[in-house]
Amino acid sequence: MENIVIGSGPAGRLASLELGKLKKEVTLIEKNHIAGTCLNEGCMVICALTDITKFIDSNNRFNNYGFIKSQLDISYEKIVEKIIETQEKLRKLNQMENESFGNNIIYGEASIDGETVNVNGESFEYDNLLIATGARPFIPDIKGCEYGLTNKDILKLDKVPEKLNIIGGGIIACEIANIYSTLGSEVNVLARSTFLKELDDAAKKYLLERIMPNVNIIENTNIKEAFKDKVLLENGDELEGIPFFATGRTPNSEIAEGFVDLNDDRTIKVNDMMQTSKENVYAAGDVTGGYLLTPVARMEGIAAARNMAGYLNKISYSCIPQTLSLNMEASFVKNEKSECSEEDKATIGIPGIAGPSSFWNILTGDTGYTEVEFDKENNKINRINSISPSSTSDVAYLSFLMRMDYDLDDYSEFLEIHPSTDSNYKIIKNMWL
Structure with missing residues (x-):
């Protein structure tokens, strides 16, 4: 063979x-x-x-x-x-x-x-x-861990849980919290350290206030014991709700x-x-x-x-785009190889403007938020955080240009399709270049 x-x-x-x-x-x-x-x-x-x-x-x-x-x-x-x-x-x-x-x-x-x-x-x-x-799924070694659900159990549920305690602070925990809070569950997210360390503060603030306002986030906490319908925290507090492990x-x-x-x-x-x-x-x-x-x-x-097959090639992990699948997607990419000093960094952040599926959000100001960090010395993009209905395609495309090490001047030739990359386009072409 x-x-x-x-x-x-x-x-x-x-x-x-x-x-x-x-x-x-x-x-x-x-x-x-x-x-x-x-x-x-x-x-x-x-x-x-x-x-x-x-x-x-x-x-x-x-x-x-x-x-x-x-x-x-x-x-x-x-x-x-x-x-x-x-x-x-x-x-x-x-x-x-x-x-x-x-x-x-x-x-x-x-x-x-x-x-x-x-x-x-x-x-x-x-x-x-x-x-x-x-x-x-990784299941932490705590008493009662056998009562906890994981992503493997989502399709085994016959109804939406009335109360849910999601243990974990990463992307999976965030996505699960968004789903079940929108479906009507009372949701607590219990993060051992900081919730959503992958996002910068401004993007996380927008997400929690505008997209997941009904989710209760508890940071810097640990679970002492899990039960079928509640969890016991190390500080002695009890929280009612089915435990759900999103711990990696x-x-x-x-x-x-x-x-x-x-x-x-x-x-x-x-x-x-x-x-x-x-x-x-x-x-x-x-x-x-x-x-x-x-x-x-x-x-x-x-x-x-x-x-x-004998066609030799090497893999490269650079400017990997990621996203959170939410009611409005939050996508991000960072150039890990950037050697930009703090004094050479420049950041521009703006609320989203009208884009796909955003027109009716303008009435309440829920149009998203985009932030781009630039390397002034080398004329490059360092980082993008984008919360918008089109962020998954926008950030994937821009991450490719980052990975190809394009100079920012090259972006002046970028012609967007409207309505799609409005925020990224506005920041990069109209506000920076």
């Missing part, structure tokens, strides 16, 4: 497709469902539910304006039913896409024995192996233990070609740590596949 890929999430699936395109023999092994966490338990589920909450938010706004009178009757059970129905369709499409390149797909739990992969009682030898087994991810690296080198956090150690400590064994996606993002996993999987 020429190439074996274990795991069909974004990294493994895209690696298999790339190898198939390169006319290489591929066997893809998947333990559960094709497309991994993203489609089946993660970001696709979050996006599906957020589509519902955006509609609820718009409906409430139009009712408040008085030109639409409607009363919504939300069936969480029916939402879950339709999400699962959609997932089944997408799994079939993903499988057909992979098989269209001649790839062999096997469902079963794999194990590695040297130069052999075992699955369903069969053994397969390989020339190259890619481990793309992903990650799972832990790698599914057990399959590689004792076979290749692991990092201290038990992620698989790889170089910039996605090679492990064994020359013909590669790893990609969440199991390697770093940015736990679907686009990054895809990028890593494709890079690994090309190296497995």
Whole structure:
């Protein structure tokens, strides 16, 4: 067998497709469902539910304006039913896409024995192996942790919880809080340190005041014990509500233990070609740590596949765009390689102006907020925080220009589509250049 890929999430699936395109023999092994966490338990589920909450938010706004009178009757059970129905369709499409390149797909739990992969009682030898087994929710070691829900349980709920205690302070905690607070839950977010450290203060302030005003944020707190319908804090306070753990991810690296080198956090150690400590064994996606993002996993999987096929390339993590899927998206990117001094930094922040899906928000001033930090000395963009309905596409596009190291003068030729990149366009072209 020429190439074996274990795991069909974004990294493994895209690696298999790339190898198939390169006319290489591929066997893809998947333990559960094709497309991994993203489609089946993660970001696709979050996006599906957020589509519902955006509609609820718009409906409430139009009712408040008085030109639409409607009363919504939300069936969480029916939402879950339709999400699962959609997932089944997408799994079939993903499988057909992979098989269209001649790839062999096997469902079963794999194990590695040297130069052999075992699955369903069969053994397969390989020339190259890619481990793309992903990650799972990290559950903190506290008393009663078995009562806590995670993102894996969202589609197992039969109704919206009346009260919810979300333990965690990152992006997943924020997205879950937005969904269930909009659906009617009383939501507490319990952050061990600071909530949303990924965002700067101005963007976070806008988000909490304008997008998630009904969510109660408690920072610098720890959970002592979890119960089925409440949590006990270390300071002795009790908070009613189902516990929900959004405390990070832990790698599914057990399959590689004792076979290749692991990092201290038990992620698989790889170089910039996605090679492990064994020359013909590669790893990609969440199991390697770093940015736990679907686009990054895809990028890593494709890079690994090309190296497995003999087309040598290296991966680069620079200016990675990220977003929070909320009733209004909050997207951000930072140039980690910037050596800009404090005196050479210049920051411009403005409220959003009319853009897609923003016209009716003008009446209440809920049009978003965008902030761009510039490197005056080198004439570059250092950082962007953008809260707007078009921020996901805006920031992704601008992050590419940052990654390509474009000079700010080059942005003068940028012609936007209206209404889309209004805030970014205004700051970069009209207020800076």
